[in-house]
Amino acid sequence: MAFMTPTVVRNFFGKPATRMYPITTREPFNNARGELYIDVKECNMCTLCARACPAQCITVDREKATWECDPFECVYCGVCVDVCGRKCLHQHDKYRAPETAKFVMHEQGEVKKKPKKEASDSA
Amino acid sequence: MARTIVPFGPQHPVLPEPIHVTVTLEDEIITDAVPALGYVHRGLETLADIRDHVQMIQVVERVCGICSMIHAACYVQGIEKMMEVEVPRRAEYLRVIWSELHRMHSHLLWLGLYADAFGFESLFMQFWRIRERVMDVMEATAGARVIISVNVIGGVRRDLDDDQCKWILSEIEDVEKQIRQLQSTMLSDYSVKKRTVGVGVITKEQALELGAAGPCLRGSGVAQDMRMLGYGAYDDMGFEPIVENDGDCYARGAVRFRETLQAGEIIRKAIAGLPEGEIAVKVRGRPKGEVISRVEQPRGELMYYIKANGSKNLDRLRIRTPTFANIPPLTAMLPGMELADVPVIILSIDPCISCTER
Numbered sequence: 001m002a003f004m005t006p007t008v009v010r011n012f013f014g015k016p017a018t019r020m021y022p023i024t025t026r027e028p029f030n031n032a033r034g035e036l037y038i039d040v041k042e043c044n045m046c047t048l049c050a051r052a053c054p055a056q057c058i059t060v061d062r063e064k065a066t067w068e069c070d071p072f073e074c075v076y077c078g079v080c081v082d083v084c085g086r087k088c089l090h091q092h093d094k095y096r097a098p099e100t101a102k103f104v105m106h107e108q109g110e111v112k113k114k115p116k117k118e119a120s121d122s123a
Numbered sequence: 124m125a126r127t128i129v130p131f132g133p134q135h136p137v138l139p140e141p142i143h144v145t146v147t148l149e150d151e152i153i154t155d156a157v158p159a160l161g162y163v164h165r166g167l168e169t170l171a172d173i174r175d176h177v178q179m180i181q182v183v184e185r186v187c188g189i190c191s192m193i194h195a196a197c198y199v200q201g202i203e204k205m206m207e208v209e210v211p212r213r214a215e216y217l218r219v220i221w222s223e224l225h226r227m228h229s230h231l232l233w234l235g236l237y238a239d240a241f242g243f244e245s246l247f248m249q250f251w252r253i254r255e256r257v258m259d260v261m262e263a264t265a266g267a268r269v270i271i272s273v274n275v276i277g278g279v280r281r282d283l284d285d286d287q288c289k290w291i292l293s294e295i296e297d298v299e300k301q302i303r304q305l306q307s308t309m310l311s312d313y314s315v316k317k318r319t320v321g322v323g324v325i326t327k328e329q330a331l332e333l334g335a336a337g338p339c340l341r342g343s344g345v346a347q348d349m350r351m352l353g354y355g356a357y358d359d360m361g362f363e364p365i366v367e368n369d370g371d372c373y374a375r376g377a378v379r380f381r382e383t384l385q386a387g388e389i390i391r392k393a394i395a396g397l398p399e400g401e402i403a404v405k406v407r408g409r410p411k412g413e414v415i416s417r418v419e420q421p422r423g424e425l426m427y428y429i430k431a432n433g434s435k436n437l438d439r440l441r442i443r444t445p446t447f448a449n450i451p452p453l454t455a456m457l458p459g460m461e462l463a464d465v466p467v468i469i470l471s472i473d474p475c476i477s478c479t480e481r
Contacts, residue, residue: 032262078280
């Protein structure tokens, strides 16, 4: 009994070990890898992120300048953020909130017209 | 005497993952045990045909939900060996720190589950409460709680600054203090000993012959630990493998309990000796050749066989996990025991079925 008493007293008067989730939540850590988002204005549709993604959840259409991501396939690994040359992909420090229906994140970028090649004189 | 055959698992309150054992009983005593696997096969090795060798780092991390970082470290270690990449020393030290954090949280998880298996619910909660602190350390330093994705071919993705190192040291000290408070309960409590001492005994010779790995082998008195090979920065850590001689459930529990504290020691040494420098080197080209990479997982020796032909995808990826090695010893532990001891004995090998079936 003497061996158990300190633990009993500590548990009786100490703070609870758990939080009243979801009323109180823990602040996320600074570097935590959460939900993915894109600053599409900066994006040049290079498709590096789509090719590197191990879950293959990103689809980039160069012609239409669209960037799509299936957030329910994303595994929060952050590889796309690392490979992005324009540094336009970022992660929030929180996970995405639960949803009742699945959807795909769709971002429309700026369609850049290719400069027309001028016919060379020699031809 | 009439024989009874009892199917144990794959769904059982004590099992976190599906393993099935057909137990043959005479009265209450087990005479034979035949395990059956294959309930959660996912075909991760075949994914190597579809995902390229860099994307496979994230895939192999998902082989195990508990020691994910060590799987990735083993895989990148193999690829680096094949491509003859010199990994910066700092990156190797950082890998040791995260590996040991993983070992710590994996053992704490197991100690909790084990306590639950012999019906000590409050001990289970105490261990899991401590484990949360280790998970917090991983989230703050690597960005995620379990699947921390820190490894890349040629190094690591995240660095630790001085403030973080100091914070980790203070957290680890606190965690160790809390674990030590549970030491008398885990290692000398009457009820715990009653359920574990002399249960599921496997001798040193049997353990070696049946190919046991990790704490299951060290609990039987064989000082075999893959970290002694000195891969990564483990050659600088200077530690001895923890060995118990009894070969019963209590010994395996004691090995893991002491290894949890040892992991804290190794983290402290790694942080103290953390060299300055780069954390990753740029790697060009594609792997070609074949390689075997071995590391020590919390459950024992993990082995990767990788064969590559110089293209984007690997030719073959074969993963041998320690639980697979520990299943034959399990069939040797069960005969002669009572049916009520089956959950404790199965838990005592720390079965990770998702690892085993990949």
